[in-house]
Amino acid sequence: MSTDARPDPARAHTEPAAVVVDRLSAGYPGVRALDEVSITVGSGSICALLGANGSGKSTLFKALLGLHRPTAGTVRLFGHEPSTARRRNQVSYVPQHDQVDTSFPVSVEQVVMMGRYGHMGFTRRARPADQQACDQALEEVGLSELRRRGIGELSGGQRKRAFLARAIAQQAPLMLLDEPFAGVDRGSEELISTVLKTLRDSTGTTVLISTHHLAGVEDLADEVVLLHQRVLAAGLPAEVLTEEQIGRSFGAVLRETG
Protein backbone atom coordinates (compact mmCIF):
# COMPACT_ATOMS: atom_id res chain seq x y z
CA MET A 1 0.00 0.00 0.00
CA SER A 2 1.64 3.24 -1.05
CA THR A 3 1.37 6.12 1.37
CA ASP A 4 1.49 8.87 -1.25
CA ALA A 5 -1.90 7.78 -2.53
CA ARG A 6 -3.44 8.93 0.74
CA PRO A 7 -5.33 12.22 0.60
CA ASP A 8 -2.86 15.03 0.49
CA PRO A 9 -3.69 17.49 3.32
CA ALA A 10 -2.47 20.47 1.26
CA ARG A 11 -4.72 19.52 -1.63
CA ALA A 12 -7.70 18.85 0.59
CA HIS A 13 -8.15 22.56 1.16
CA THR A 14 -8.37 23.43 -2.51
CA GLU A 15 -10.33 20.40 -3.75
CA PRO A 16 -13.64 19.34 -2.25
CA ALA A 17 -13.65 15.92 -0.59
CA ALA A 18 -15.04 13.06 -2.66
CA VAL A 19 -17.94 12.41 -0.32
CA VAL A 20 -19.34 14.74 2.30
CA VAL A 21 -22.40 13.55 4.16
CA ASP A 22 -23.67 16.15 6.62
CA ARG A 23 -26.11 15.28 9.40
CA LEU A 24 -28.07 12.97 7.16
CA SER A 25 -31.25 11.40 8.47
CA ALA A 26 -33.30 9.03 6.41
CA GLY A 27 -35.83 6.29 6.81
CA TYR A 28 -38.94 4.54 5.68
CA PRO A 29 -42.42 4.79 7.14
CA GLY A 30 -42.07 3.63 10.72
CA VAL A 31 -38.35 2.90 10.44
CA ARG A 32 -35.46 5.24 11.10
CA ALA A 33 -32.52 4.00 9.02
CA LEU A 34 -30.03 6.84 9.44
CA ASP A 35 -29.81 9.32 12.29
CA GLU A 36 -27.71 12.46 11.79
CA VAL A 37 -24.93 10.67 9.96
CA SER A 38 -21.90 12.76 9.03
CA ILE A 39 -19.10 11.24 6.98
CA THR A 40 -16.25 12.73 4.96
CA VAL A 41 -14.27 10.60 2.54
CA GLY A 42 -11.10 12.17 1.19
CA SER A 43 -10.30 12.00 -2.50
CA GLY A 44 -8.23 8.99 -3.52
CA SER A 45 -8.80 6.79 -0.50
CA ILE A 46 -10.52 3.47 0.09
CA CYS A 47 -13.19 3.78 2.76
CA ALA A 48 -15.04 0.82 4.23
CA LEU A 49 -18.50 1.38 5.59
CA LEU A 50 -18.82 -1.36 8.15
CA GLY A 51 -22.07 -2.39 9.72
CA ALA A 52 -24.36 -5.29 10.37
CA ASN A 53 -27.44 -5.97 8.27
CA GLY A 54 -29.99 -3.27 8.93
CA SER A 55 -27.36 -0.76 10.03
CA GLY A 56 -28.38 1.69 7.31
CA LYS A 57 -25.54 1.00 4.85
CA SER A 58 -27.89 0.37 1.94
CA THR A 59 -29.96 3.45 2.74
CA LEU A 60 -26.81 5.56 2.87
CA PHE A 61 -25.75 4.19 -0.53
CA LYS A 62 -29.16 4.95 -1.97
CA ALA A 63 -28.90 8.49 -0.64
CA LEU A 64 -25.43 8.85 -2.20
CA LEU A 65 -26.82 7.68 -5.54
CA GLY A 66 -29.87 9.90 -5.23
CA LEU A 67 -32.22 6.91 -5.07
CA HIS A 68 -33.54 7.76 -1.64
CA ARG A 69 -34.71 11.14 -0.44
CA PRO A 70 -33.32 11.87 3.03
CA THR A 71 -35.55 13.47 5.65
CA ALA A 72 -32.78 15.86 6.70
CA GLY A 73 -29.16 16.66 5.96
CA THR A 74 -27.15 16.89 2.76
CA VAL A 75 -24.97 14.78 0.50
CA ARG A 76 -22.22 16.29 -1.63
CA LEU A 77 -20.06 14.36 -4.08
CA PHE A 78 -17.01 16.38 -5.14
CA GLY A 79 -18.91 19.42 -3.93
CA HIS A 80 -21.97 18.71 -6.09
CA GLU A 81 -25.48 17.43 -5.56
CA PRO A 82 -25.69 13.67 -6.32
CA SER A 83 -27.76 14.38 -9.45
CA THR A 84 -25.10 16.71 -10.84
CA ALA A 85 -22.33 14.26 -9.98
CA ARG A 86 -24.23 11.50 -11.82
CA ARG A 87 -24.71 13.62 -14.91
CA ARG A 88 -21.00 14.47 -14.88
CA ASN A 89 -20.20 10.75 -14.79
CA GLN A 90 -18.47 11.05 -11.42
CA VAL A 91 -20.03 8.02 -9.73
CA SER A 92 -19.90 4.34 -10.57
CA TYR A 93 -21.77 1.65 -8.69
CA VAL A 94 -21.19 -2.08 -8.31
CA PRO A 95 -24.47 -3.65 -7.20
CA GLN A 96 -24.93 -6.08 -4.33
CA HIS A 97 -25.11 -9.77 -5.23
CA ASP A 98 -27.35 -10.89 -8.03
CA GLN A 99 -29.56 -8.01 -8.99
CA VAL A 100 -29.48 -9.26 -12.57
CA ASP A 101 -31.71 -11.47 -14.62
CA THR A 102 -29.45 -14.38 -15.49
CA SER A 103 -31.49 -15.20 -18.57
CA PHE A 104 -30.97 -11.72 -20.00
CA PRO A 105 -29.51 -11.97 -23.51
CA VAL A 106 -26.32 -9.91 -23.09
CA SER A 107 -22.68 -10.91 -23.17
CA VAL A 108 -20.11 -10.05 -20.51
CA GLU A 109 -18.50 -7.58 -22.90
CA GLN A 110 -21.83 -5.86 -23.57
CA VAL A 111 -22.38 -5.46 -19.84
CA VAL A 112 -18.93 -3.90 -19.38
CA MET A 113 -19.59 -1.62 -22.35
CA MET A 114 -22.67 -0.28 -20.52
CA GLY A 115 -20.16 1.37 -18.18
CA ARG A 116 -19.15 3.57 -21.10
CA TYR A 117 -22.66 4.73 -21.99
CA GLY A 118 -22.21 7.94 -20.00
CA HIS A 119 -19.30 8.85 -22.27
CA MET A 120 -21.14 8.08 -25.48
CA GLY A 121 -23.54 10.04 -27.62
CA PHE A 122 -27.26 9.71 -28.02
CA THR A 123 -27.21 6.27 -29.68
CA ARG A 124 -24.54 4.85 -27.30
CA ARG A 125 -22.38 3.67 -30.15
CA ALA A 126 -18.91 2.60 -28.98
CA ARG A 127 -15.89 4.52 -30.25
CA PRO A 128 -12.32 3.16 -30.21
CA ALA A 129 -11.64 4.81 -26.83
CA ASP A 130 -14.69 3.04 -25.38
CA GLN A 131 -13.58 -0.31 -26.76
CA GLN A 132 -10.13 0.24 -25.32
CA ALA A 133 -11.46 1.11 -21.84
CA CYS A 134 -13.72 -1.94 -22.00
CA ASP A 135 -10.88 -4.27 -23.06
CA GLN A 136 -8.63 -2.93 -20.32
CA ALA A 137 -11.28 -3.30 -17.62
CA LEU A 138 -11.96 -6.90 -18.67
CA GLU A 139 -8.23 -7.59 -18.55
CA GLU A 140 -7.91 -6.11 -15.04
CA VAL A 141 -10.57 -8.36 -13.57
CA GLY A 142 -9.31 -11.39 -15.49
CA LEU A 143 -12.39 -11.88 -17.67
CA SER A 144 -10.91 -11.26 -21.13
CA GLU A 145 -11.30 -14.91 -22.03
CA LEU A 146 -14.94 -15.00 -20.97
CA ARG A 147 -16.03 -11.77 -22.67
CA ARG A 148 -18.26 -13.53 -25.19
CA ARG A 149 -20.08 -15.57 -22.55
CA GLY A 150 -23.61 -14.66 -21.56
CA ILE A 151 -23.79 -12.81 -18.22
CA GLY A 152 -25.88 -15.66 -16.82
CA GLU A 153 -23.24 -18.23 -17.72
CA LEU A 154 -20.80 -16.88 -15.13
CA SER A 155 -20.28 -17.98 -11.53
CA GLY A 156 -21.23 -15.59 -8.71
CA GLY A 157 -17.64 -14.39 -8.26
CA GLN A 158 -17.10 -13.95 -11.99
CA ARG A 159 -20.33 -11.98 -12.31
CA LYS A 160 -19.21 -9.70 -9.49
CA ARG A 161 -15.97 -9.13 -11.38
CA ALA A 162 -17.91 -8.35 -14.56
CA PHE A 163 -19.84 -5.61 -12.77
CA LEU A 164 -16.59 -4.35 -11.24
CA ALA A 165 -15.18 -4.19 -14.78
CA ARG A 166 -18.20 -2.18 -15.86
CA ALA A 167 -17.51 0.33 -13.07
CA ILE A 168 -13.79 0.45 -13.95
CA ALA A 169 -14.60 1.08 -17.62
CA GLN A 170 -16.78 3.98 -16.55
CA GLN A 171 -13.65 5.73 -15.18
CA ALA A 172 -15.62 7.70 -12.61
CA PRO A 173 -13.58 9.31 -9.81
CA LEU A 174 -15.84 7.74 -7.15
CA MET A 175 -16.75 4.06 -7.03
CA LEU A 176 -19.39 2.67 -4.70
CA LEU A 177 -19.38 -1.08 -4.06
CA ASP A 178 -22.30 -2.67 -2.25
CA GLU A 179 -21.15 -5.79 -0.36
CA PRO A 180 -18.43 -6.67 -2.91
CA PHE A 181 -17.34 -9.75 -0.94
CA ALA A 182 -20.73 -11.33 -0.30
CA GLY A 183 -21.24 -14.64 -2.08
CA VAL A 184 -17.81 -14.46 -3.71
CA ASP A 185 -15.17 -17.20 -3.76
CA ARG A 186 -11.78 -16.69 -2.11
CA GLY A 187 -9.94 -16.14 -5.40
CA SER A 188 -12.35 -13.47 -6.60
CA GLU A 189 -12.24 -11.78 -3.20
CA GLU A 190 -8.48 -11.38 -3.35
CA LEU A 191 -8.61 -10.26 -6.96
CA ILE A 192 -11.24 -7.61 -6.19
CA SER A 193 -9.13 -6.25 -3.28
CA THR A 194 -6.05 -6.05 -5.47
CA VAL A 195 -7.92 -4.38 -8.31
CA LEU A 196 -9.36 -1.74 -5.97
CA LYS A 197 -5.94 -0.91 -4.50
CA THR A 198 -4.45 -0.64 -7.98
CA LEU A 199 -7.31 1.61 -9.05
CA ARG A 200 -6.73 3.93 -6.09
CA ASP A 201 -2.98 4.07 -6.64
CA SER A 202 -2.97 4.47 -10.42
CA THR A 203 -5.94 6.75 -11.03
CA GLY A 204 -6.67 8.24 -7.61
CA THR A 205 -10.18 6.80 -7.63
CA THR A 206 -12.05 7.14 -4.36
CA VAL A 207 -13.55 3.81 -3.37
CA LEU A 208 -16.40 3.42 -0.91
CA ILE A 209 -17.29 -0.11 0.13
CA SER A 210 -20.24 -1.20 2.19
CA THR A 211 -19.63 -4.48 3.95
CA HIS A 212 -20.57 -6.52 6.96
CA HIS A 213 -17.44 -8.67 6.66
CA LEU A 214 -14.70 -7.71 9.10
CA ALA A 215 -12.19 -9.97 7.38
CA GLY A 216 -9.94 -8.18 4.93
CA VAL A 217 -11.15 -4.68 5.78
CA GLU A 218 -8.06 -3.74 7.80
CA ASP A 219 -5.86 -4.83 4.93
CA LEU A 220 -7.83 -3.04 2.22
CA ALA A 221 -9.27 0.16 3.65
CA ASP A 222 -7.51 3.45 4.40
CA GLU A 223 -10.45 4.57 6.48
CA VAL A 224 -13.21 2.71 8.25
CA VAL A 225 -16.61 3.99 9.32
CA LEU A 226 -18.55 1.91 11.82
CA LEU A 227 -22.22 2.47 11.16
CA HIS A 228 -25.31 1.54 13.07
CA GLN A 229 -27.99 4.10 12.27
CA ARG A 230 -25.41 6.58 13.60
CA VAL A 231 -21.68 6.79 13.04
CA LEU A 232 -20.20 4.87 15.97
CA ALA A 233 -16.57 5.37 15.06
CA ALA A 234 -14.55 6.60 12.11
CA GLY A 235 -10.87 6.81 11.31
CA LEU A 236 -7.87 4.65 10.51
CA PRO A 237 -8.57 0.91 10.55
CA ALA A 238 -6.14 0.33 13.39
CA GLU A 239 -7.97 2.89 15.54
CA VAL A 240 -11.50 1.88 14.65
CA LEU A 241 -11.17 -1.88 14.41
CA THR A 242 -10.32 -2.50 18.04
CA GLU A 243 -11.98 -5.32 19.81
CA GLU A 244 -13.47 -2.88 22.26
CA GLN A 245 -15.05 -0.69 19.55
CA ILE A 246 -16.48 -3.61 17.67
CA GLY A 247 -17.67 -5.35 20.77
CA ARG A 248 -19.25 -2.15 22.05
CA SER A 249 -20.98 -1.28 18.83
CA PHE A 250 -22.03 -4.55 17.29
CA GLY A 251 -21.49 -7.31 19.78
CA ALA A 252 -23.42 -10.37 18.88
CA VAL A 253 -24.61 -9.07 15.52
CA LEU A 254 -21.18 -8.89 13.91
CA ARG A 255 -20.06 -12.20 15.26
CA GLU A 256 -23.10 -13.81 13.71
CA THR A 257 -22.78 -12.30 10.28
CA GLY A 258 -19.06 -11.56 9.97
Next chain:
Amino acid sequence: MWELLVQPMEFPFMQHALAAAIISSVVCALLSCWLVLMGWSLMGEAVAHSILPGIVLAHIFGLPMALGAFVFGMLAVLLIGGISGGSTLKHDTSIGVVFTSLFALGLVLISRTPSETHLTHILFGNVLGISQQDLLQTAGLGLATVAVLLALRRSFVLLAFDKVHAHTIGISSGALSILLLALLALTTVTSLQTLGILLVVAMLVVPGATALLLCRRFGQMLAVAATSAAVSALIGVYASYWLDISTGGSIVLAQSGQFALAYLFAPVKGMIPRLRQRRQRPASDRVSPTRPIDTFLDVKDPA
Protein backbone atom coordinates in the same frame (compact mmCIF):
# COMPACT_ATOMS: atom_id res chain seq x y z
CA MET B 1 -48.06 -23.68 -56.15
CA TRP B 2 -47.23 -20.41 -57.93
CA GLU B 3 -50.92 -19.97 -58.58
CA LEU B 4 -51.59 -20.27 -54.85
CA LEU B 5 -49.29 -17.36 -54.12
CA VAL B 6 -50.02 -15.06 -57.05
CA GLN B 7 -53.74 -15.31 -57.51
CA PRO B 8 -54.74 -13.61 -54.22
CA MET B 9 -52.40 -10.73 -55.00
CA GLU B 10 -54.34 -9.84 -58.13
CA PHE B 11 -56.77 -8.02 -55.83
CA PRO B 12 -55.60 -4.61 -54.53
CA PHE B 13 -57.30 -5.24 -51.17
CA MET B 14 -55.15 -8.37 -50.74
CA GLN B 15 -52.00 -6.44 -51.57
CA HIS B 16 -52.91 -3.80 -48.98
CA ALA B 17 -53.78 -6.46 -46.46
CA LEU B 18 -50.47 -8.27 -46.87
CA ALA B 19 -48.39 -5.08 -46.74
CA ALA B 20 -50.22 -3.74 -43.68
CA ALA B 21 -50.06 -7.10 -41.89
CA ILE B 22 -46.33 -7.43 -42.47
CA ILE B 23 -45.58 -3.86 -41.37
CA SER B 24 -47.70 -4.01 -38.21
CA SER B 25 -46.48 -7.37 -37.11
CA VAL B 26 -42.81 -6.51 -37.66
CA VAL B 27 -43.10 -3.26 -35.69
CA CYS B 28 -44.96 -5.06 -32.88
CA ALA B 29 -42.39 -7.84 -32.92
CA LEU B 30 -39.44 -5.46 -32.51
CA LEU B 31 -41.18 -3.73 -29.63
CA SER B 32 -42.13 -7.05 -28.05
CA CYS B 33 -38.44 -7.89 -27.56
CA TRP B 34 -38.10 -5.05 -25.04
CA LEU B 35 -41.53 -5.58 -23.49
CA VAL B 36 -40.74 -9.22 -22.73
CA LEU B 37 -37.42 -8.29 -21.12
CA MET B 38 -38.88 -5.36 -19.16
CA GLY B 39 -41.57 -7.64 -17.71
CA TRP B 40 -44.10 -5.42 -19.47
CA SER B 41 -45.98 -8.04 -21.48
CA LEU B 42 -49.17 -6.97 -19.74
CA MET B 43 -48.59 -3.32 -20.54
CA GLY B 44 -49.25 -4.16 -24.20
CA GLU B 45 -52.56 -5.63 -23.18
CA ALA B 46 -53.35 -2.67 -20.94
CA VAL B 47 -52.65 -0.06 -23.61
CA ALA B 48 -54.38 -2.06 -26.32
CA HIS B 49 -57.60 -2.22 -24.35
CA SER B 50 -57.44 1.26 -22.85
CA ILE B 51 -57.44 3.07 -26.19
CA LEU B 52 -61.00 1.96 -27.01
CA PRO B 53 -62.75 4.99 -25.44
CA GLY B 54 -60.26 7.27 -27.22
CA ILE B 55 -61.21 5.76 -30.56
CA VAL B 56 -64.92 6.06 -29.89
CA LEU B 57 -64.59 9.67 -28.70
CA ALA B 58 -62.48 10.55 -31.76
CA HIS B 59 -65.19 9.00 -33.91
CA ILE B 60 -67.91 11.01 -32.14
CA PHE B 61 -66.05 14.31 -32.47
CA GLY B 62 -64.77 13.61 -35.98
CA LEU B 63 -61.10 13.67 -34.93
CA PRO B 64 -58.38 11.37 -36.31
CA MET B 65 -58.79 7.97 -34.70
CA ALA B 66 -55.04 7.62 -34.11
CA LEU B 67 -55.06 10.78 -32.01
CA GLY B 68 -57.81 9.59 -29.68
CA ALA B 69 -56.16 6.19 -29.37
CA PHE B 70 -52.79 7.65 -28.56
CA VAL B 71 -54.14 10.05 -25.95
CA PHE B 72 -55.98 7.27 -24.12
CA GLY B 73 -53.01 4.91 -24.45
CA MET B 74 -50.78 7.43 -22.69
CA LEU B 75 -53.51 8.18 -20.15
CA ALA B 76 -53.63 4.49 -19.28
CA VAL B 77 -49.86 4.29 -18.92
CA LEU B 78 -49.72 7.34 -16.65
CA LEU B 79 -52.66 6.15 -14.57
CA ILE B 80 -51.04 2.75 -14.08
CA GLY B 81 -47.75 4.34 -13.07
CA GLY B 82 -49.53 6.83 -10.80
CA ILE B 83 -51.70 4.27 -9.05
CA SER B 84 -48.94 1.76 -8.36
CA GLY B 85 -46.55 4.54 -7.30
CA GLY B 86 -49.06 6.32 -5.09
CA SER B 87 -50.41 3.30 -3.20
CA THR B 88 -49.31 -0.03 -1.81
CA LEU B 89 -50.97 -1.89 -4.70
CA LYS B 90 -48.77 -4.01 -6.91
CA HIS B 91 -48.12 -3.13 -10.54
CA ASP B 92 -50.26 -5.90 -12.05
CA THR B 93 -53.17 -4.90 -9.82
CA SER B 94 -53.15 -1.31 -11.06
CA ILE B 95 -52.80 -2.58 -14.66
CA GLY B 96 -55.90 -4.71 -14.15
CA VAL B 97 -57.93 -1.91 -12.58
CA VAL B 98 -57.00 0.74 -15.14
CA PHE B 99 -57.38 -1.13 -18.40
CA THR B 100 -60.64 -2.88 -17.56
CA SER B 101 -62.13 0.44 -16.43
CA LEU B 102 -61.11 2.24 -19.61
CA PHE B 103 -62.20 -0.68 -21.81
CA ALA B 104 -65.57 -0.69 -20.06
CA LEU B 105 -65.88 3.04 -20.70
CA GLY B 106 -65.21 2.29 -24.37
CA LEU B 107 -67.91 -0.38 -24.47
CA VAL B 108 -70.43 1.97 -22.87
CA LEU B 109 -69.58 4.71 -25.36
CA ILE B 110 -69.89 2.28 -28.30
CA SER B 111 -73.35 1.23 -27.12
CA ARG B 112 -74.53 4.87 -27.40
CA THR B 113 -72.81 5.61 -30.72
CA PRO B 114 -74.76 5.24 -34.01
CA SER B 115 -72.32 3.44 -36.33
CA GLU B 116 -71.61 0.38 -34.22
CA THR B 117 -70.50 -1.92 -37.01
CA HIS B 118 -67.53 0.27 -37.92
CA LEU B 119 -66.32 0.41 -34.35
CA THR B 120 -66.51 -3.33 -33.79
CA HIS B 121 -63.91 -3.64 -36.56
CA ILE B 122 -61.54 -2.11 -34.09
CA LEU B 123 -62.19 -4.91 -31.66
CA PHE B 124 -61.60 -7.67 -34.14
CA GLY B 125 -59.65 -6.02 -36.93
CA ASN B 126 -60.52 -5.61 -40.57
CA VAL B 127 -57.36 -6.25 -42.46
CA LEU B 128 -59.14 -6.91 -45.73
CA GLY B 129 -60.80 -3.50 -45.65
CA ILE B 130 -57.63 -1.41 -45.52
CA SER B 131 -57.52 1.58 -47.85
CA GLN B 132 -54.40 2.96 -49.44
CA GLN B 133 -54.52 5.88 -47.03
CA ASP B 134 -54.69 3.54 -44.03
CA LEU B 135 -51.74 1.66 -45.43
CA LEU B 136 -49.69 4.83 -45.79
CA GLN B 137 -50.52 5.85 -42.22
CA THR B 138 -49.55 2.39 -40.93
CA ALA B 139 -46.29 2.52 -42.85
CA GLY B 140 -45.45 6.05 -41.74
CA LEU B 141 -46.10 5.50 -38.04
CA GLY B 142 -44.40 2.10 -38.19
CA LEU B 143 -41.29 3.51 -39.79
CA ALA B 144 -41.05 6.32 -37.23
CA THR B 145 -41.41 3.84 -34.36
CA VAL B 146 -38.76 1.51 -35.75
CA ALA B 147 -36.38 4.43 -36.31
CA VAL B 148 -36.64 5.56 -32.67
CA LEU B 149 -36.43 1.99 -31.34
CA LEU B 150 -33.30 1.20 -33.30
CA ALA B 151 -31.59 4.53 -32.59
CA LEU B 152 -32.11 4.08 -28.85
CA ARG B 153 -31.89 0.30 -28.73
CA ARG B 154 -28.84 0.23 -26.43
CA SER B 155 -30.43 2.62 -23.95
CA PHE B 156 -33.64 0.58 -23.92
CA VAL B 157 -31.66 -2.62 -23.34
CA LEU B 158 -29.88 -0.92 -20.43
CA LEU B 159 -33.26 0.16 -19.06
CA ALA B 160 -34.50 -3.43 -19.14
CA PHE B 161 -31.26 -4.87 -17.78
CA ASP B 162 -30.19 -2.51 -15.00
CA LYS B 163 -32.18 0.60 -14.08
CA VAL B 164 -29.88 1.44 -11.19
CA HIS B 165 -26.87 1.64 -13.48
CA ALA B 166 -28.82 3.78 -15.94
CA HIS B 167 -29.69 6.09 -13.06
CA THR B 168 -26.09 6.15 -11.81
CA ILE B 169 -24.71 7.35 -15.14
CA GLY B 170 -27.31 10.10 -15.34
CA ILE B 171 -29.75 8.46 -17.75
CA SER B 172 -33.33 9.13 -16.69
CA SER B 173 -35.00 5.73 -16.56
CA GLY B 174 -38.35 7.45 -16.04
CA ALA B 175 -38.06 9.43 -19.28
CA LEU B 176 -36.87 6.35 -21.19
CA SER B 177 -39.75 4.29 -19.78
CA ILE B 178 -42.29 6.90 -20.84
CA LEU B 179 -40.76 7.06 -24.32
CA LEU B 180 -40.95 3.28 -24.64
CA LEU B 181 -44.57 3.33 -23.47
CA ALA B 182 -45.36 6.13 -25.93
CA LEU B 183 -43.92 3.97 -28.70
CA LEU B 184 -46.07 1.12 -27.41
CA ALA B 185 -49.18 3.32 -27.60
CA LEU B 186 -48.22 4.46 -31.11
CA THR B 187 -47.59 0.89 -32.28
CA THR B 188 -50.89 -0.26 -30.87
CA VAL B 189 -52.60 2.45 -32.90
CA THR B 190 -50.65 1.40 -35.99
CA SER B 191 -51.73 -2.20 -35.62
CA LEU B 192 -55.33 -1.53 -34.73
CA GLN B 193 -56.77 -1.80 -38.20
CA THR B 194 -54.79 -4.87 -39.09
CA LEU B 195 -55.54 -7.06 -36.15
CA GLY B 196 -57.90 -5.27 -33.83
CA ILE B 197 -57.32 -4.58 -30.17
CA LEU B 198 -57.72 -8.16 -29.03
CA LEU B 199 -55.01 -9.58 -31.24
CA VAL B 200 -52.50 -6.72 -31.03
CA VAL B 201 -51.81 -7.97 -27.53
CA ALA B 202 -50.60 -11.28 -28.93
CA MET B 203 -48.37 -9.58 -31.49
CA LEU B 204 -46.78 -7.49 -28.73
CA VAL B 205 -45.75 -10.54 -26.72
CA VAL B 206 -45.45 -13.73 -28.77
CA PRO B 207 -42.62 -12.88 -31.23
CA GLY B 208 -40.44 -11.50 -28.43
CA ALA B 209 -41.10 -14.58 -26.30
CA THR B 210 -40.24 -16.89 -29.19
CA ALA B 211 -37.05 -14.95 -29.89
CA LEU B 212 -36.00 -14.96 -26.23
CA LEU B 213 -36.25 -18.76 -26.20
CA LEU B 214 -34.10 -19.04 -29.31
CA CYS B 215 -31.45 -16.34 -28.83
CA ARG B 216 -28.55 -15.57 -26.55
CA ARG B 217 -28.00 -11.97 -27.68
CA PHE B 218 -30.39 -9.09 -27.99
CA GLY B 219 -29.39 -8.24 -31.58
CA GLN B 220 -30.29 -11.78 -32.66
CA MET B 221 -33.56 -11.47 -30.79
CA LEU B 222 -34.61 -8.47 -32.85
CA ALA B 223 -33.82 -10.28 -36.10
CA VAL B 224 -35.57 -13.51 -35.09
CA ALA B 225 -38.68 -11.74 -33.75
CA ALA B 226 -39.04 -9.59 -36.88
CA THR B 227 -38.56 -12.56 -39.21
CA SER B 228 -40.94 -14.74 -37.25
CA ALA B 229 -43.57 -11.98 -37.34
CA ALA B 230 -43.18 -11.33 -41.08
CA VAL B 231 -43.44 -15.05 -41.88
CA SER B 232 -46.52 -15.30 -39.67
CA ALA B 233 -48.14 -12.37 -41.49
CA LEU B 234 -47.53 -14.09 -44.84
CA ILE B 235 -48.88 -17.42 -43.63
CA GLY B 236 -51.85 -15.76 -41.95
CA VAL B 237 -52.91 -13.64 -44.92
CA TYR B 238 -52.69 -16.51 -47.43
CA ALA B 239 -54.35 -18.98 -45.06
CA SER B 240 -57.22 -16.59 -44.47
CA TYR B 241 -57.72 -16.19 -48.25
CA TRP B 242 -57.61 -19.84 -49.21
CA LEU B 243 -59.31 -21.29 -46.15
CA ASP B 244 -61.73 -18.38 -45.67
CA ILE B 245 -60.77 -17.88 -42.03
CA SER B 246 -60.10 -14.79 -39.85
CA THR B 247 -56.94 -12.99 -40.99
CA GLY B 248 -55.90 -11.62 -37.62
CA GLY B 249 -56.58 -14.96 -35.97
CA SER B 250 -54.53 -16.80 -38.61
CA ILE B 251 -51.54 -14.47 -38.17
CA VAL B 252 -51.53 -14.90 -34.40
CA LEU B 253 -51.98 -18.67 -34.67
CA ALA B 254 -48.97 -18.81 -37.00
CA GLN B 255 -46.99 -16.93 -34.33
CA SER B 256 -48.25 -19.21 -31.58
CA GLY B 257 -47.21 -22.23 -33.66
CA GLN B 258 -43.69 -20.88 -33.91
CA PHE B 259 -43.65 -20.16 -30.18
CA ALA B 260 -44.72 -23.74 -29.44
CA LEU B 261 -41.93 -25.09 -31.65
CA ALA B 262 -39.38 -22.82 -29.94
CA TYR B 263 -40.69 -23.78 -26.50
CA LEU B 264 -40.20 -27.45 -27.27
CA PHE B 265 -37.12 -27.52 -29.46
CA ALA B 266 -35.07 -24.33 -28.88
CA PRO B 267 -31.41 -25.29 -28.38
CA VAL B 268 -30.45 -24.86 -24.68
CA LYS B 269 -33.69 -23.14 -23.51
CA GLY B 270 -36.22 -25.50 -25.16
CA MET B 271 -38.09 -28.02 -23.04
CA ILE B 272 -36.76 -31.12 -24.79
CA PRO B 273 -33.06 -30.11 -24.71
CA ARG B 274 -33.50 -29.12 -21.06
CA LEU B 275 -35.08 -32.44 -20.14
CA ARG B 276 -32.30 -34.26 -21.93
CA GLN B 277 -29.69 -32.19 -20.10
CA ARG B 278 -31.35 -32.73 -16.75
CA ARG B 279 -31.23 -36.46 -17.22
CA GLN B 280 -27.48 -36.25 -17.77
CA ARG B 281 -26.78 -34.06 -14.75
CA PRO B 282 -27.14 -34.81 -11.02
CA ALA B 283 -29.80 -32.77 -9.22
CA SER B 284 -27.26 -30.95 -7.04
CA ASP B 285 -25.81 -29.13 -10.06
CA ARG B 286 -29.04 -27.46 -11.01
CA VAL B 287 -29.16 -23.72 -10.76
CA SER B 288 -32.44 -21.88 -10.45
CA PRO B 289 -32.45 -18.70 -12.49
CA THR B 290 -33.00 -15.55 -10.47
CA ARG B 291 -35.26 -12.74 -11.57
CA PRO B 292 -34.19 -9.11 -11.61
CA ILE B 293 -34.79 -7.17 -8.45
CA ASP B 294 -36.25 -3.80 -9.27
CA THR B 295 -37.35 -2.83 -5.79
CA PHE B 296 -34.32 -0.61 -5.54
CA LEU B 297 -35.73 1.75 -8.12
CA ASP B 298 -39.21 2.05 -6.74
CA VAL B 299 -37.91 4.90 -4.65
CA LYS B 300 -38.46 8.19 -6.45
CA ASP B 301 -35.48 10.23 -7.56
CA PRO B 302 -35.57 13.49 -5.60
CA ALA B 303 -33.22 15.17 -8.08
